[in-house]
Each structure stands twice: as C-alpha cells, then as structure tokens.
Amino acid sequence: MDKLLNDLVAIVGPEGMLLGNDVSQRSVDWFTGAPCRAKAIVRPRTTEQLSKVMALCYQADQPVVTHGGMTGVVHGGEASPDELVVSLELMNRIEEIDSVGFTIQVQAGVTLQHVQEAAGEIDMQFPLDLGARGSCTIGGNIATNAGGIRVIRYGMMREQVLGLEAVLSDGTVVSSLNKMLKNNAGYDLKQLFIGSEGTLGIVTRAVLRLQPYMPSEQTALVAVPSFDALTRLLGFVSRELANSLSAFEALWNNHYRLMTTESGKHTPLLADDSPFYAIIETLGLDEERDAEDFSLILEKALEAGLITDAVLASSRAQRQVIWAIREDIEVLVKELKPMFSYDVSLPIPHMQAYAEQLEQNLKAQWPQAAKIVVFGHLGDGNLHIMITVRDESPESRRQVEQLVYHPLKAYGGSISAEHGIGLEKRDYLSITRSSEEIALMKRMKTALDPKGLLNPGKVVALD
Incomplete structure (x- = not known):
C-alpha cells in the first residue's frame, strides 16, 4: 500500500493525506466516539483529483470508505486498517x-x-x-x-x-x-x-x-392528553394551517421528562405529567397575521380537548429554548449511557401500540435496567427510540435490536426512516425489503462497483 499512498500524495499533495495519529484521533461514530482505524485519509480538493484517486484505487483493488461530516449513527463511516478513507472536507465551496x-x-x-x-x-x-x-x-x-x-x-x-x-x-x-x-x-x-x-x-x-424565505415563524410547545388526541391534533393543524405547517414533532412523556425535570438540563416549560407533547411550527410571510391565526388555532385545539396546555414562543430565543428540548441529543447520550439509538418508521395509527409493546418487552427482559425514550417526526411517521439496558455487550445489543426491528414487519414499517442502513442495520434489511428488492440492490451494486470497493459491506452484503 505504501506505493499507492505515495502515488495518491502526488495527486492531492501532502496536505491532502493524513496518516497515523491524524487518522486515529478522528471519530467514526458520533455516539460512541470510536476512532478511525483506516490506513490513511485522502482529502481531494476537486472532482478531478478524486477521479484520479479512485482510478488508482481501482487499479490496486483498494477499498475506500467515504467520509462527510461524520454525524451518521449506523456505522456507515467505519473503515478497517486495510481500507482508505476519502474525506470530502476540503471540497467545501x-x-x-x-x-x-x-x-x-x-x-x-x-x-x-x-x-x-x-x-x-x-x-x-x-x-x-x-x-x-x-x-x-x-x-x-x-x-x-x-x-x-x-x-x-x-x-x-x-x-x-x-x-x-x-x-x-x-x-x-x-x-x-x-x-x-x-x-x-x-x-x-x-x-x-x-x-x-x-x-x-x-x-x-x-x-x-x-x-x-419565510420571515414569519410561529412555534409552540403543547401538552396532549392521549395518543388519539395527538393524531387528531396533527390532522387538525394540517387542515387549519394549510401550507404554513412546517414541523410537527411528537415527544413521549419519557422523553420530555428526561430532558427537563429528570436531567435538570432544560426548564420544563409545561408540567411533566402529560402523556404526550408536541412542537408545532409554521412558516409564513405576515408575522402579525400569522401570530393571530396560530394563537386562534391553538385556542380551538384547547377547546376541543386536543391539547391541555401550551406555551407560545414570542421571540427567536424562546423558539430556540423550545427546540432545544427536542434537539439536545447530548443529554440523552449522558443520561442513558450506554445508549442504543434507533430510527424507525411505521404507519402513524400503529405508533402507540408499537412503542408500548416495545417498552413492555424491554422491561420483561431487563426489569430493573431497561429505560426507553421515544420522540420523532410524527407528521412523516418517523420515530426516534433511545434505549438503555445498562449493558452494552454485543449480545445485549443484538437482543435489543431484535425487539426493536422484528415487530415492524407486521406493521408494514421500516427499520430506517432517515439514518440509513450502514453496517448496523444491514442484517435486518430483509424485515423491510423483499428478497427480490435486495437481489436488485445487489445487482445495482455489482453493476456500478464491480470490485466492491466503495464502502464495502455497507447496506447490502455481496458475499
């Protein structure tokens, strides 16, 4: 490989090649901080340089793993010591x-x-x-x-x-x-x-x-008395807010409570005893009119029993406080360590039954240790599930994965809503995709990457 590395340096220059500690000090997993184990990281500045890099790697049968911002959580950026990483960090114009x-x-x-x-x-x-x-x-x-x-x-x-x-x-x-x-x-x-x-x-x-650009942004955090009310609330605001609705995020009580009263990291803007919460956001053009309409619609939702309480943001700073309860993943990582993270989708009507059954199954197997947190993009059927059983052994991880993924098939769900497959979910792909679909994926992979050099082993296995 030394000759190949020298040839690659001739293409990207010394600043375009990282070796040794410059490689290992980089992380390939946002949650665990696992270090990069690749032989080297090649950093082209142009498409032309990358084309030459890949041509040499192809001739040498050298596997390559691509790195971007490394915020993925399905081990898609993992590389072995005999693989090279191509990072696009210098192609940033x-x-x-x-x-x-x-x-x-x-x-x-x-x-x-x-x-x-x-x-x-x-x-x-x-x-x-x-x-x-x-x-x-x-x-x-x-x-x-x-x-x-x-x-x-x-x-x-x-x-x-x-x-x-x-x-x-x-x-x-x-x-x-x-x-x-x-x-x-x-x-x-x-x-x-x-x-x-x-x-x-x-x-x-x-x-x-x-x-x-939409200069008017309206944001509210609301407390919801039941899952039925949550789904009816989604339908209500979707109709009433028409094309201005931009986000509808659902927080299960276990998520909201952990992020606020249990961790102490975020101020509980609403009491922590509601079974569900939602962040509702709109984007529009007329701040004054949009604010009036938004407030009126929430009042109607309150009168209809769809929500029991609400807090409306009146400034950008207040919007950020609301969204921080949803987006501060570092709190979850700290409080649930060691944490297993999952990203699934399924038809909205089945979400509550799925989440309840999953929690029951986890606590049946780990009565004292199991803890689950659920939140997600309810409007598009995507749930994020964070789980700890206070044991990060491969066997425990495998058992948790089976509890999370296998029920999805009966619901017509997906093992990945937005995070991808990587290495972590590859063995469960058949839950979501038919054998014919997986066979076609393999044919596409073979046609475009006949030597299997690009991100080998990720998504589908050719062996």
Missing part, C-alpha cells in the same frame, strides 16, 4: 447561487448550515434542517437521503436535489448538474446515488432547490 432559478450549486463538503446561511443572504431558504446542521455535509445529506424536522412540508433531501455529480469506483465522473425542475430525458441517474450511502458512487457536487 459554494460555487453558484441563482436567485432567478431558485438554485444553489455546491461541493459535497459544504455544511448544511453554510448552505442555509448562503440562501438567507439572498432572502431565500434551503429548507432541509437537522439538529446536526453545523457539522453534517451536503454530500452526506444526499448519500443518506436525510430527513429532519421539515419533511412534512418540504420533503426529504431527495426532493431538494435537481442535479448532482458523482465519481464511480473506477474514477469515471458522472456529471449531471441539472438546474431544471423538469428534465424527463431518460433515466434520472441522480436517484441512484441519493440514499445509496456511498456504495454506488461518491457524490462530489450538487445543484439544490431553494425556496422563498
């Missing part, structure tokens, strides 16, 4: 903003927050939003088809991408930086790479859709 066509063209290493800020400078917005906005990158968002808190209004990352450029395992550059909303000329090749987790090609640049 915003190349073009089109305020007429509502597009922005960026390199894959640009952070989501940077794109959001660039859009804001021209009174527009990039609507994808995640708690990890300051660290996650656009390439990673595309590779995992990221979701976040505004899917209910704007859709997932897939809906934000007009065109992209990717480098295949042999160095071939597939560049289709389309800027048009309509382009029905043959296969939509970008869809092959969106959500493929770097197993089919490495995304290097993308053209993204922008949306009009």
Whole structure:
C-alpha cells in the first residue's frame, strides 16, 4: 500500500493525506466516539483529483470508505486498517447561487448550515434542517437521503436535489448538474446515488432547490392528553394551517421528562405529567397575521380537548429554548449511557401500540435496567427510540435490536426512516425489503462497483 499512498500524495499533495495519529484521533461514530482505524485519509480538493484517486484505487483493488461530516449513527463511516478513507472536507465551496432559478450549486463538503446561511443572504431558504446542521455535509445529506424536522412540508433531501455529480469506483465522473425542475430525458441517474450511502458512487457536487424565505415563524410547545388526541391534533393543524405547517414533532412523556425535570438540563416549560407533547411550527410571510391565526388555532385545539396546555414562543430565543428540548441529543447520550439509538418508521395509527409493546418487552427482559425514550417526526411517521439496558455487550445489543426491528414487519414499517442502513442495520434489511428488492440492490451494486470497493459491506452484503 505504501506505493499507492505515495502515488495518491502526488495527486492531492501532502496536505491532502493524513496518516497515523491524524487518522486515529478522528471519530467514526458520533455516539460512541470510536476512532478511525483506516490506513490513511485522502482529502481531494476537486472532482478531478478524486477521479484520479479512485482510478488508482481501482487499479490496486483498494477499498475506500467515504467520509462527510461524520454525524451518521449506523456505522456507515467505519473503515478497517486495510481500507482508505476519502474525506470530502476540503471540497467545501459554494460555487453558484441563482436567485432567478431558485438554485444553489455546491461541493459535497459544504455544511448544511453554510448552505442555509448562503440562501438567507439572498432572502431565500434551503429548507432541509437537522439538529446536526453545523457539522453534517451536503454530500452526506444526499448519500443518506436525510430527513429532519421539515419533511412534512418540504420533503426529504431527495426532493431538494435537481442535479448532482458523482465519481464511480473506477474514477469515471458522472456529471449531471441539472438546474431544471423538469428534465424527463431518460433515466434520472441522480436517484441512484441519493440514499445509496456511498456504495454506488461518491457524490462530489450538487445543484439544490431553494425556496422563498419565510420571515414569519410561529412555534409552540403543547401538552396532549392521549395518543388519539395527538393524531387528531396533527390532522387538525394540517387542515387549519394549510401550507404554513412546517414541523410537527411528537415527544413521549419519557422523553420530555428526561430532558427537563429528570436531567435538570432544560426548564420544563409545561408540567411533566402529560402523556404526550408536541412542537408545532409554521412558516409564513405576515408575522402579525400569522401570530393571530396560530394563537386562534391553538385556542380551538384547547377547546376541543386536543391539547391541555401550551406555551407560545414570542421571540427567536424562546423558539430556540423550545427546540432545544427536542434537539439536545447530548443529554440523552449522558443520561442513558450506554445508549442504543434507533430510527424507525411505521404507519402513524400503529405508533402507540408499537412503542408500548416495545417498552413492555424491554422491561420483561431487563426489569430493573431497561429505560426507553421515544420522540420523532410524527407528521412523516418517523420515530426516534433511545434505549438503555445498562449493558452494552454485543449480545445485549443484538437482543435489543431484535425487539426493536422484528415487530415492524407486521406493521408494514421500516427499520430506517432517515439514518440509513450502514453496517448496523444491514442484517435486518430483509424485515423491510423483499428478497427480490435486495437481489436488485445487489445487482445495482455489482453493476456500478464491480470490485466492491466503495464502502464495502455497507447496506447490502455481496458475499
């Protein structure tokens, strides 16, 4: 491998190659902090450099794992000592903003927050939003088809991408930086790479859709008396708020209580004895009118018994206080250590039964140790589940995984709503996908990456 590394340095320069401690001091897992074990990290600055890097790796049969912002939680960035990492961190330029066509063209290493800020400078917005906005990158968002808190209004990352450029395992550059909303000329090749987790090609640049800036933002935290009321509340605000509803986040009592009174980290804005809570947010154009309408709708929800209490944010600082209860994952990591994290989706009517049965099963197996926290994007059927059984052994993890994943099949759910498959969920893919679907995935992988060099072992196993 030494000759290959020397050849790669000739392409990316000394600053483009990290070795030794510069590699091991980097983490490949946000929750555990596990170190990177790769032989080296190669950091190209351009698509051309990456193309040459991959051509050499292809000739040498060298496996490659792609790194973005490293905010993933399914072990998609893990690399063994005989693998190389390609990091896109130096490919971080915003190349073009089109305020007429509502597009922005960026390199894959640009952070989501940077794109959001660039859009804001021209009174527009990039609507994808995640708690990890300051660290996650656009390439990673595309590779995992990221979701976040505004899917209910704007859709997932897939809906934000007009065109992209990717480098295949042999160095071939597939560049289709389309800027048009309509382009029905043959296969939509970008869809092959969106959500493929770097197993089919490495995304290097993308053209993204922008949306009009919405200066009016209304946010409320509400207490909800039952799951039935929670689902009826979602239907009510979806109708009453029409196109302005941008987020509807559900917090089970175990989540809200842990984040506030139990941990002491966040002030309980509402009493902690309600079975459910919801964060409701709208985006609009008229602050005064939107505030009046929002307040009136919450009053109607209160009168209808859909909510029992509410607190409305009257400033950006107050909105941040509300959202911090939802987004401060560090509290969960600390309070539930060692924590197992899950990201599933299932039809909304089945969520309560699924969560209750899961908790019962966990406590039956670990009566004293098991603790579960549930929250998520109710409007798009996505639940985040954090579990501790105070034992992080592989056997306990496997047992918890089976309790989480196997019931999803009966509900028509998915083992992954927005985090992807990586290594962590690969063995459970058959719960969500049929044998025919998995066979087709393997055929696609073999066709685009015949030597199996890109993110080997992730998503589907070819062995």
